Amino acid sequence: MNDRVLLKVDHVTKMFGQDKRQFVALKDINLTIREGEFVALLGPSGCGKSTLLRMITGLISPSEGTVFYRGKPVQGVNPYATMVFQTFALYPWLTVLDNVALGLEARGDTSKQRFTQAEKLVDLVGLDGFESAYPRELSGGMRQKAGFARALAVEPELLCLDEPFSALDVLSAEALRGELMELWTGGKLPTKAILMVSHNIEEAISMADRIIVMGKEPGHIVTEFAVDMPHPRDRKDPRFETATDRIYAAIAGHTLPEADEVGAAPGSEGQTRMLPDASVSALAGLLEHLNGEVQKVDIYKLDSEVGLEMSELVQIIEMGEMIGFVVVKEGDIELTPLGQAFAEASILTRKELFAQRARRLPMIRWIMQMLHATPGKELPRKVFYTALLPEFIDELAERQLDIAINWGRYAELIDYDDRGEMLSLAVSNGKAVAAAG
Ligand code: ADP
Ligand code: MG
Numbered sequence: 320m321n322d323r324v325l326l327k328v329d330h331v332t333k334m335f336g337q338d339k340r341q342f343v344a345l346k347d348i349n350l351t352i353r354e355g356e357f358v359a360l361l362g363p364s365g366c367g368k369s370t371l372l373r374m375i376t377g378l379i380s381p382s383e384g385t386v387f388y389r390g391k392p393v394q395g396v397n398p399y400a401t402m403v404f405q406t407f408a409l410y411p412w413l414t415v416l417d418n419v420a421l422g423l424e425a426r427g428d429t430s431k432q433r434f435t436q437a438e439k440l441v442d443l444v445g446l447d448g449f450e451s452a453y454p455r456e457l458s459g460g461m462r463q464k465a466g467f468a469r470a471l472a473v474e475p476e477l478l479c480l481d482e483p484f485s486a487l488d489v490l491s492a493e494a495l496r497g498e499l500m501e502l503w504t505g506g507k508l509p510t511k512a513i514l515m516v517s518h519n520i521e522e523a524i525s526m527a528d529r530i531i532v533m534g535k536e537p538g539h540i541v542t543e544f545a546v547d548m549p550h551p552r553d554r555k556d557p558r559f560e561t562a563t564d565r566i567y568a569a570i571a572g573h574t575l576p577e578a579d580e581v582g583a584a585p586g587s588e589g590q591t592r593m594l595p596d597a598s599v600s601a602l603a604g605l606l607e608h609l610n611g612e613v614q615k616v617d618i619y620k621l622d623s624e625v626g627l628e629m630s631e632l633v634q635i636i637e638m639g640e641m642i643g644f645v646v647v648k649e650g651d652i653e654l655t656p657l658g659q660a661f662a663e664a665s666i667l668t669r670k671e672l673f674a675q676r677a678r679r680l681p682m683i684r685w686i687m688q689m690l691h692a693t694p695g696k697e698l699p700r701k702v703f704y705t706a707l708l709p710e711f712i713d714e715l716a717e718r719q720l721d722i723a724i725n726w727g728r729y730a731e732l733i734d735y736d737d738r739g740e741m742l743s744l745a746v747s748n749g750k751a752v753a754a755a756g
Contacts, residue, residue, distance in 0.1 A: 325477055325512050326352040326375060331384035333370055343537035344370050350531060350540065352477065357503065357513045359527035361520065367538025368516040372479045376400045401475035403466055406486045406712040409454040415441060415465050416450040422472030440468040443507065445498060459714055460491030474509040481516045486715050500526060504550050519630050524562050525552045532569050542569050567619030567650060585685050591710050594682055594722045595637035599673065599729040605635050606644055606654065610662035615651040642676045674730035682723050686733060690744045697743035
C-alpha cells in the first residue's frame with residue numbers, strides 16, 4: 320500500500336455550547352488516512368461521526384488539537400476534501416446536468432466545457448440518459464448518484480461520505496454500494512482515499528479496508544480493525560462473519576440516562592432524536608424472545624437467534640432503549656422490569672404500558688401538543704412533514720412521521736386517516752393512561 324499520509328487528525332477534541340451547558344462531543348481523536356485507503360468510521364448515533372467529518376472537511380474547527388492535511392493544518396474549508404451527505408440537497412429547479420455542473424462552478428470553472436465534464440461525471444455514476452431530468456423525476460438512489468457526481472466534480476483527493484446510503488431503501492442502497500465499490504476498486508474515481516461514516520457494521524465490512532470503531536459520551540475511538548478480504552466481499556464468507564462478531568464485541572454500547580435517550584422535540588433547542596426505524600410488533604417479538612432467556616444476552620448472537628438482519632435488529636434495540644424496555648451495556652442486552660411486564664402482559668395492558676412510555680417521547684409529545692392546540696384536534700400530515708423538514712430531509716421526514724404514526728396508533732394516542740392523510744388525537748387518548756395510573 321502507498322504510504323503517503325493524506326490526513327492526520329491529531330489529538331482533536333470538540334466541545335459545543337458554553338459554560339455550564341458545554342459538552343464534549345469528541346475527545347482526543349487521533350487517526351491517519353493514507354493514499355489508497357477506504358476507511359470507515361463506525362459508531363452509534365450521537366458519537367460524533369458527523370462532527371469529525373465536518374472538522375476534516377474544514378466546515379468547523381476543533382476546540383483542541385489539529386487536523387493536518389498533507390502535513391499542513393486545515394484552516395477554513397479543506398479544498399482537498401468533499402462531503403456526500405445522507406440525502407443530497409440537489410437544486411429542484413436545476414436539471415441533473417446543471418446540478419453537477421454547479422459542482423464545477425464551485426471550483427471556479429465557468430467555461431462552456433464544464434458541461435462536457437459534467438456529462439462525463441453523469442455517465443460515470445450511471446445516470447446517462449437522465450442529464451435533462453429534474454431531481455423530482457428521479458428515484459432516491461438516482462438522486463444520490465447525482466449527488467455523488469456533483470461531489471466528484473471538484474475531484475476531491477479525500478471523499479468523505481456521511482451515511483450516504485442510509486436514506487435509501489435496502490435494494491437501492493445495496494446497488495449503489497456495489498457501483499461505488501466498482502468505481503473505487505477499478506480506479507475510476509478522481510479520488511485518492513475515501514472516509515465513510517456508517518452505523519451499519521455489514522456495510523462497513525463489505526466496503527472498507529480499515530474500520531475505526533467509535534463510542535459515545537464523549538465521542539472517542541474504541542478500537543480499529545483491518546479488513547483484509549478481496550472485493551467483492553461475500554457476507555456468507557466465514558471471515559466476514561468473524562469480523563462482524565469481533566466488531567460487535569468491541570461496540571460497548573450502553574443505554575443513556577432517560578433524558579438523553581429520548582432527545583429533544585422538533586423545533587426546540589438541541590438535536591431531535593430520530594425515532595429508530597422499527598415497529599411495535601418487531602419490538603414485542605424481541606421482548607418476548609428476551610423474556611425466555613436467562614438475564615443478559617450477547618447482542619451479536621441475537622440476529623441469528625431471532626432471524627433478523629443486524630441492521631434491523633439494531634433499530635429495534637434502539638427503540639427498546641428509547642421506550643425504556645431494555646438496557647444495553649457492553650454488548651449485552653437485558654429486559655428492564657417494565658420490559659418484562661410488557662412481554663408477559665395481555666394485549667390491552669401492553670398498549671397501556673407502551674402508551675405511558677411513548678407519550679414521553681418528544682416527537683410523539685410534539686405531535687400530540689400540535690393536535691391539542693388545533694380546533695377539531697386534527698391536522699394534515701403535511702403540516703408535520705413541513706415542520707420536520709429543517710431537521711430531516713425528504714424521505715427521512717416522511718419515514719419519521721410513518722414511525723411516529725405507527726407507534727402513536729398502537730398506543731392509541733394518535734389516529735391516522737390514510738386516505739385523507741390527516742392526523743388526529745385518538746378518541747380513547749388519555750383513558751388508557753389514566754386507567755393505568
Ligand atoms: P453522529 O454523526 O455520530 O450521530 P454528531 O456528530 O451528529 O453524531 O453529534 C455528536 C454530538 O454532538 C451529538 O450529541 C450532537 O447533538 C452534538 N452536536 C453536533 N453538532 C452540534 C452543534 N452544532 N451544536 C451543539 N451540539 C452539537
Ligand atoms: Mg451523523
